[in-house]
Amino acid sequence: MSVLQISEVTKTFSGGTHAVNSFSLDVADGELVCLLGPSGSGKSTLLRMVGGFEQPTSGRITIDGEDVTHLPPERRPTGMVFQSHALWTHMNVFKNLAFGLKLRRMPASEIREKVEAVLELVGLAGYGDRMTTQLSGGQQQRVALARSLVLEPKILLLDEPFASLDQHLRERLREEVRDIQQRLGITTLFVTHGQDEALSMADRIVVMANGKTEQIGRPDVVYRDPKTPFVAGFIGTMNLVEGEVSNGQFTRSGFAFPLPIADGPATLAIRPESLDLTASDASKAKVHRVTDYGSHGLVDLDLADGTRLKSMVAHPDLFQAGQGVDPKPRAVAAYRNNQQIFRS
Amino acid sequence: MTSLTRTRSRIDWSGIAFAIVLTLLIVGPLVVVATWAFTEVWRYPNIIPQKFGFRFWGQTLGRPDVWNALMLSLKLSTVVTLLSALICLPAAYAFARMKFPGRDILFFSFLAGHAFPKFGLLVAIAAIFLQLNLIGTFWGVVLIQLVGTLMFMIWIPVAAFQAVDRRMEEAARDVGASPLRVFWSITLPQAGPTIFAAVLLSFVGTFYETEGAWLIGAPGIRTMPVLMISYINNQMVIQYGAVLSVLLWVPSFIALMFARRVIGGGAFARGFGG
Numbered sequence: 219m220s221v222l223q224i225s226e227v228t229k230t231f232s233g234g235t236h237a238v239n240s241f242s243l244d245v246a247d248g249e250l251v252c253l254l255g256p257s258g259s260g261k262s263t264l265l266r267m268v269g270g271f272e273q274p275t276s277g278r279i280t281i282d283g284e285d286v287t288h289l290p291p292e293r294r295p296t297g298m299v300f301q302s303h304a305l306w307t308h309m310n311v312f313k314n315l316a317f318g319l320k321l322r323r324m325p326a327s328e329i330r331e332k333v334e335a336v337l338e339l340v341g342l343a344g345y346g347d348r349m350t351t352q353l354s355g356g357q358q359q360r361v362a363l364a365r366s367l368v369l370e371p372k373i374l375l376l377d378e379p380f381a382s383l384d385q386h387l388r389e390r391l392r393e394e395v396r397d398i399q400q401r402l403g404i405t406t407l408f409v410t411h412g413q414d415e416a417l418s419m420a421d422r423i424v425v426m427a428n429g430k431t432e433q434i435g436r437p438d439v440v441y442r443d444p445k446t447p448f449v450a451g452f453i454g455t456m457n458l459v460e461g462e463v464s465n466g467q468f469t470r471s472g473f474a475f476p477l478p479i480a481d482g483p484a485t486l487a488i489r490p491e492s493l494d495l496t497a498s499d500a501s502k503a504k505v506h507r508v509t510d511y512g513s514h515g516l517v518d519l520d521l522a523d524g525t526r527l528k529s530m531v532a533h534p535d536l537f538q539a540g541q542g543v544d545p546k547p548r549a550v551a552a553y554r555n556n557q558q559i560f561r562s
Numbered sequence: 563m564t565s566l567t568r569t570r571s572r573i574d575w576s577g578i579a580f581a582i583v584l585t586l587l588i589v590g591p592l593v594v595v596a597t598w599a600f601t602e603v604w605r606y607p608n609i610i611p612q613k614f615g616f617r618f619w620g621q622t623l624g625r626p627d628v629w630n631a632l633m634l635s636l637k638l639s640t641v642v643t644l645l646s647a648l649i650c651l652p653a654a655y656a657f658a659r660m661k662f663p664g665r666d667i668l669f670f671s672f673l674a675g676h677a678f679p680k681f682g683l684l685v686a687i688a689a690i691f692l693q694l695n696l697i698g699t700f701w702g703v704v705l706i707q708l709v710g711t712l713m714f715m716i717w718i719p720v721a722a723f724q725a726v727d728r729r730m731e732e733a734a735r736d737v738g739a740s741p742l743r744v745f746w747s748i749t750l751p752q753a754g755p756t757i758f759a760a761v762l763l764s765f766v767g768t769f770y771e772t773e774g775a776w777l778i779g780a781p782g783i784r785t786m787p788v789l790m791i792s793y794i795n796n797q798m799v800i801q802y803g804a805v806l807s808v809l810l811w812v813p814s815f816i817a818l819m820f821a822r823r824v825i826g827g828g829a830f831a832r833g834f835g836g
């Protein structure tokens with residue numbers, strides 16, 4: 219029912235920082251889109267513009283076709299969950315959740331029903347009388363989520379809601395949020411700089427750098443087929459090797475790979491799981507370290523000039539530090555001038 | 563390890579000694595004054611009075627000028643505190659949250675008035691008030707005491723407003739509250755305990771304020787502290803002064819009790835910690 223459209227939005231702060239630069243994105247009804255990017259890439263700024271807390275310098279934001287670009291937050295059908303949860307510490311849980319409903323002049327009995335239902339939804343039934351300071355970090359974040367959900371917003375905005383929680387809790391809450399989001403079918407924009415979070419939750423991810431889109435797509439597609447070297451290096455672990463192509467051959471310090479592209483400099487991207495190793499003399503590469511993770515192993519190896527590569531191997535006990543190996547990529551992508559020019 | 567324990571225990575001892583000295587310094591005079599207030603006969607060289615009693619209480623409280631002064635002081639403190647809150651709290655909010663030209667200079671000027679000897683300032687103001695026919699009037703004293711509360715009522719609330727989490731306010735906007743509603747339902751309650759402390763301080767401070775009340779108020783307006791000073795100056799009976807000063811503790815105690823009820827000790831400390 220609810221569609222979010224962001225068109226050519228730019229935000230320049232008074233100091234001259236281009237936090238968001240001509241950014242466009244359409245979020246479909248019921249879709250969960252993750253904004254992913256390094257610190258300072260403009261994710262929060264973008265989210266805050268959708269929520270109405272920042273005014274775009276230029277561009278348009280519409281929700282279900284209605285232009286909301288210049289509406290204040292209280293008049294937008296959006297609900298935001300902040301990283302710091304921002305619960306009102308002078309109210310108990312019930313009052314935190316009821317505040318927005320009261321502003322909508324809903325009768326008290328109906329408010330009670332709704333609050334209880336949403337507490338149930340986030341797994342906190344019976345916690346209404348608690349003060350927010352008497353809750354654990356995970357519970358506080360659930361209340362913050364409930365506070366937005368209870369108002370049935372058209373667009374749910376989450377800005378790194380789990381960043382302050384430990385790994386274990388983060389994974390659990392992530393799944394819960396995904397569950398709730400799908401059950402309610404609520405259109406969601408989710409900011410994170412944890413890529414595992416993005417890969418596991420999102421219908422689509424948007425990789426941002428310097429306020430611009432690097433790539434938009436389904437998580438598996440972005441992972442398998444990164445369109446720029448930045449995305450290749452940012453999502454998952456990736457070996458990025460700079461070298462020269464001549465006569466259809468990519469070379470870097472004794473390491474060679476046939477690459478059918480025009481001569482010139484190129485960056486070769488190889489996933490550790492796509493880099494096979496065979497024992498050989500030490501002229502091409504030497505094992506630096508072997509890590510055994512039980513289910514698989516990771517071999518760090520150095521090319522002759524010291525370039526470090528990682529390879530994922532099934533049998534780490536076959537390798538030991540100092541041994542010579544011959545790295546053979548099974549699949550690669552090649553980039554030149556920030557563009558992908560080859561993929562196998 | 564050993565040296566650590568030794569230094570720690572030494573700090574503890576000096577701390578205890580410090581606390582004892584401080585207690586003697588503060589409580590000692592209070593005890594002496596309180597004892598005098600209930601003394602009828604106390605001659606040298608006895609350590610405790612020969613005769614206790616309420617005779618001087620009866621005499622003091624029997625005087626109409628004492629009651630008039632007490633009522634006047636309460637009225638003055640209330641009016642001054644209310645006016646001060648009305649003027650200062652919005653100003654403090656503006657200082658804390660809004661950006662406007664001249665903001666820093668204005669803020670500084672509020673505080674600068676208190677960096678100079680107060681009496682000189684008072685005399686200058688008195689000269690102006692004389693021209694305006696405000697000398698010896700209730701509103702003249704209100705005005706002068708209002709100036710005296712500005713520092714508490716601006717500085718502390720500014721700190722309180724600045725300490726309120728902006729995200730909390732944004733979250734309230736997000737669920738549909740107008741800026742005014744956010745101020746009323748989120749900002750004010752969050753800053754509340756600290757602001758209450760400032761209001762209390764300004765009430766008590768006004769109640770005890772003497773210089774301005776005397777300089778501007780005399781002779782028509784006589785507040786409790788002014789009355790007490792004139793007693794001490796004009797009569798050699800110690801008990802009058804002692805009874806009055808014990809009476810003057812009453813607002814302090816009431817204020818402290820209020821403070822403890824309305825704000826827990828923790829909140830008080832947190833408020834000042836920012």
Ligand SMILES: Nc1ncnc2c1ncn2[C@@H]1O[C@H](COP(=O)(O)OP(=O)(O)OP(=O)(O)O)[C@@H](O)[C@H]1O
Pocket residue numbers: 231232233235236237255256257258259260261262263264411
């Ligand atoms: N209010 C502001 N005034 C000036 N510059 C700002 C403001 N808010 C953000 N910026 C700048 O805009 C850029 C983008 O900031 P933003 O907070 O959107 O990054 P982010 O992607 O959310 O980073 P993080 O992952 O660290 O949260 C940064 O360079 C930041 O310094």
Ligand SMILES: [Mg+2]
Pocket residue numbers: 261262263
């Ligand atoms: Mg951010």
